[in-house]
Amino acid sequence: MLSQGLPQGAVPKLERPGPLRDRVYEALLELITTRALQPGQHLVESELAGHLGVSRQPVREALQRLNTEGWVDLRPAQGAFVHEPTEEEADQLLTVRTLLEAEAARLAAADAGSAGIAVLRELCAEGERAVDADDVDAAVAMNARFHAKVMELAGNAVLAELAAQVDRRVRWYYTPVARQRGLTSWIEHRHLIDAIEARDELRASLLMREHTEHTRRSYHEREKS
Amino acid sequence: MLSQGLPQGAVPKLERPGPLRDRVYEALLELITTRALQPGQHLVESELAGHLGVSRQPVREALQRLNTEGWVDLRPAQGAFVHEPTEEEADQLLTVRTLLEAEAARLAAADAGSAGIAVLRELCAEGERAVDADDVDAAVAMNARFHAKVMELAGNAVLAELAAQVDRRVRWYYTPVARQRGLTSWIEHRHLIDAIEARDELRASLLMREHTEHTRRSYHEREKS
DNA sequence: CATCGGCATTTTGCAGACAGTAGCCAGCAG
DNA sequence: CTGCTGGCTACTGTCTGCAAAATGCCGATG
Numbered sequence: 297m298l299s300q301g302l303p304q305g306a307v308p309k310l311e312r313p314g315p316l317r318d319r320v321y322e323a324l325l326e327l328i329t330t331r332a333l334q335p336g337q338h339l340v341e342s343e344l345a346g347h348l349g350v351s352r353q354p355v356r357e358a359l360q361r362l363n364t365e366g367w368v369d370l371r372p373a374q375g376a377f378v379h380e381p382t383e384e385e386a387d388q389l390l391t392v393r394t395l396l397e398a399e400a401a402r403l404a405a406a407d408a409g410s411a412g413i414a415v416l417r418e419l420c421a422e423g424e425r426a427v428d429a430d431d432v433d434a435a436v437a438m439n440a441r442f443h444a445k446v447m448e449l450a451g452n453a454v455l456a457e458l459a460a461q462v463d464r465r466v467r468w469y470y471t472p473v474a475r476q477r478g479l480t481s482w483i484e485h486r487h488l489i490d491a492i493e494a495r496d497e498l499r500a501s502l503l504m505r506e507h508t509e510h511t512r513r514s515y516h517e518r519e520k521s
Numbered sequence: 522m523l524s525q526g527l528p529q530g531a532v533p534k535l536e537r538p539g540p541l542r543d544r545v546y547e548a549l550l551e552l553i554t555t556r557a558l559q560p561g562q563h564l565v566e567s568e569l570a571g572h573l574g575v576s577r578q579p580v581r582e583a584l585q586r587l588n589t590e591g592w593v594d595l596r597p598a599q600g601a602f603v604h605e606p607t608e609e610e611a612d613q614l615l616t617v618r619t620l621l622e623a624e625a626a627r628l629a630a631a632d633a634g635s636a637g638i639a640v641l642r643e644l645c646a647e648g649e650r651a652v653d654a655d656d657v658d659a660a661v662a663m664n665a666r667f668h669a670k671v672m673e674l675a676g677n678a679v680l681a682e683l684a685a686q687v688d689r690r691v692r693w694y695y696t697p698v699a700r701q702r703g704l705t706s707w708i709e710h711r712h713l714i715d716a717i718e719a720r721d722e723l724r725a726s727l728l729m730r731e732h733t734e735h736t737r738r739s740y741h742e743r744e745k746s
Numbered sequence: 747c748a749t750c751g752g753c754a755t756t757t758t759g760c761a762g763a764c765a766g767t768a769g770c771c772a773g774c775a776g
Numbered sequence: 777c778t779g780c781t782g783g784c785t786a787c788t789g790t791c792t793g794c795a796a797a798a799t800g801c802c803g804a805t806g
Binding site (some may be wrong): 340341342352356372373374375 | 756757758759
C-alpha cells in the first residue's frame, strides 16, 4: 500500500513536467525579457533546440506563440527575429495599457469586497517595505502583483488576459524607467485603494489613468537626459 | 536602381500561396465561425490533416495559434476542443470591445483628416444601400469595414490588433442578434461621423460606447423571447 | 571597376515515424 | 450484481529526415 499516508492537499496533481513547448515558451520569454536575447536578433531554431536540449518542434511551437503575442517577428522562410520596439509602438502600447488598467480600476471599485481590499493594502504595505529596503527587484515584483490583484478584483477574465499580455510588454519596454520611480508609485497606490474602498468608480478610474500616465511622462523625461 | 519608381504600396508582392500553416489557420477559423465545427467539438489532428490534404504539423501550429487567441481550448495530452462561450464570457468580451471601440472613436476624432472622413461617409452610404436592398451579408460586411476604418483612423496599431481579435469573437458570439438590427445601426454611424468630423472626442467616444452597448441590449432582449 | 549570373550554404517548411499516455471495454473476483 | 484490474485503442507529444526557398559569396563579364 503505497497510497496510505498522503497528507491531504500539497499533492494536487503530482508535479508533471508539463508540455515541453510551454517550458520552452517560458524559457524563451525569460531570455527575451532579460535582454539575453536582444531585439532584432535572429533566432535559429536548431540553435535554440540544441541549447535547450530538445528537438526543433517544441521550439517551433513556442516561437509560433511568441509570434502571435508580439514578442518575435516571424518572417516567412527566413526565421524568427526578436521584435524591435519602436518609439511609436511603445507609446501606443502604453495608451492601451492605461485604458485597460483604468477600466479595471473602475470595475474593481464597482464590486470589490472588503477581503480583496485587505489584500490590496497588504500588498501595498509589502511594496513600501521593499522600497524602504532598496530592494528594487522585490518592489517591481510587488508592483506587478498589485496591479494583477486589482485586475482580479475587476472580475473580468477577458480584460485580465489582455492586460496581462500588454502589461508584460510594457514592462519590457520600460524596465529602465520603471525601476526608477519607486516611492511615489506606492503613494498613488494608496489613493487608488481608498477610491476603490469608497466605491468611487470615477475617481478610481482617473487615479489609475493618472498613475499609468506617470510612467509615460517619466519615460519622456528620461529621454532628454 | 530598380527600386526607383515604385509608387508606394500597390505592389501585390506576387501572390504566393503563403505558409501552409496560415492557410490552415484561416480555414479552421472559417469553419469555426460558420459553426461547421461546433463549440465543444473534439478536433482530431490527423482527421483535419487528412481532410485538408496536409500533414499534422501545419495543423498543430494552426491549433496553437487558435488556442492563444481563444478560439480553441488545448487540453494537454487530450487534444483541441472548440471553445465553448459562456454567458459570462460573452458579456465580458463585449465590455472590452466597448472599451476599445470607444477609445478608437476618441482617437479618430482627435486627428482624423478630411480624407478619412470622406471614406467613412462612403462606407456608411454603402452600408445603408445594402440595408435597403435587404442584403444582410453585405450589410454585416460593411459594418465590419466601417468599424475597421474607424480603428484605422485612430492610428494606434496595437489597439487595432487587439480590437480586431475581440471584434471577431464578439461577432461569433452575437451573430444571430447582430444580423437583426440593421437600420438603426447606420443612423448611429452617421452621428458618430459627425462627432468625429467636429473633432468632438468626448461625444465620439460616448456615441461609440452607446452604439456597441446597443448590441448587448439587443442580445439580452432576444434572450427573453 | 562595377555589375550580373550562378553556386553553395544555411535555414525553414513539411512529412512521416516512434513513443507515451489518457480513456475505454472486457473479463474476473468478491 | 458490483467493483476492480488488466489490456487495448486512439490520440497526442516528440523526434528525425528530406525537399524547397532565401541569402550571401565568388567568379565572370561588360
